[in-house]
Amino acid sequence: MAxxxxxxxxxxxxxxxxxxxDQVRNLAKENGIEADDKIVEQITQLELRADSLRQEIFNSLTPMQRMQVARHPRRPSTYDYIQxxxxxxxxxxxxxxxxxDPALVGGFARLGEHPVIILGHQKGRDTKDNVARNFGMASPGGYRKALRLMEHADRFGIPVITFIDTPGAYPGVAAEEQGQGEAIAVNLRQMFSFGIPIVCTVIGEGGSGGALGIGVGNHLMMFEHSIYTVATPEACAAILWRDAxxxxxxxxALKIxxxxxxSLGVVDQILPEPIGGAHRNPLAAAATLKEALIGNLDRLIQLEPGQLKQHRYEKFRQIGVFLE
Structure with missing residues (x-):
């Protein structure tokens, strides 16, 4: 109900x-007729209609509607999936x-049989928590923390898993003074040099360089109602048409x-969500993600460090290639 x-x-x-x-079910219970065949049949028909309507709605979402689902306040976060x-x-x-930086969290964990380092953007659950975590918009310190953990992973041969969920890197004056662009650029460069498996997943909103700062991997996945974009549609509209x-x-137009x-070759795998979005059944979404992550780690750990670097290089070189 929440x-x-x-x-x-x-x-x-x-x-x-x-x-x-709910009204029919409650009325039937109040009158002691919840076991009546006609009531049971009526509720069953209504539930079938609701399931059909839910499937119809979520199978025909527009890009803007998918963005609303990706930004849903109840959508599972990095901590939720880790737990x-x-x-x-x-x-x-x-x-x-x-x-x-509390907007970008990281640490050690065990995923199935694999010891891993997990990094991810973390949004808040309410206004107070969102303010504390800067709405998932990481500062240079967050990206440098991520780099420190990835360098540790590379030193000891530990796979890295990243969860992307941010509208973008923090654009404040303080962040620029501390070298926001430089911090992200260094992460991009260094992630190409690591000889360990890196699997990235867009779990919600992947926006701009803030997403790319932990997004260079051997395999990139997206949940079906998540988005991944060079700029938010609001920012793009304000720039191009001066009208958000x-x-x-x-x-x-952004193909988010x-x-x-x-279809454009940017994403390697789409993860299905429970009908109604991941927030409808977080445990089912987590089970889907866990299975995909373990499957990809099982495959990638078979490669030598040099092969992993080459695989990552070729993957990104192919993005944007087209034939006239």
Missing amino acids: ERLILLDFEKPLAELENRI AMTDDWMELHGDRRGND AKSYKAAE TATDLK
Whole structure:
């Protein structure tokens, strides 16, 4: 019931139908007729209609609607997936330069039989938590912390898993003064040099250089309702048309959805979500992600360090190639 308190516009017809099911069920219970054949049949028919409507709605989402799902406040976060999928999680802090950014978290864990280092953007659950974590927008200290952990992983031959979920790197004056662009650029360069498996997953919103700062891997996955984009549709519309209201038009043009990016060769694998989005059934989403991660790690750990570097290089060289 808690999820229904946060409704997206296109979910309202579905919510009305689900409320009607609850009303029928509650009335039947109050009158002691919940076992009546006609009541059971009516509820069953309404539930079938709700399932059909939910599938119809979520199979025909526009790019802008998918972005709304990707930004849903109840959508599972990095910590949620870590808790649901891994054992022996030990978070590590600090970039050893005086900063510890809570918007980008990382540490050791065990995923199945694999010891791994996990890195990911972390948004908040409420306003206070979002402010504390800067809405998942990492500062230079966050990217330098990530680099420190990846260098440690490379030194000891530990695979790296990254979870991408940010509208972008923090664009504030302080971040620029501390070298935001340089910190991301160094991460991009160094991630190409690591001789370990790196698997990246867009779990929600992947925006701009903030996503790329932990996004150079041997295998890139996206949940089907997540988005990955060079700039948010709102920012793109404001730049091109000086009108943020045209963000729906920008979302279409930017090709931000998993399906579009898979067809363009940017994304390697699309992970299915429970009908209604990952926030409807976080444990099912986590099980899907865990299976995909273990499968890819099993495959990639068979490669030598030099092969992993070459694989990563060729993967990114092929992005954007086209024939006239």
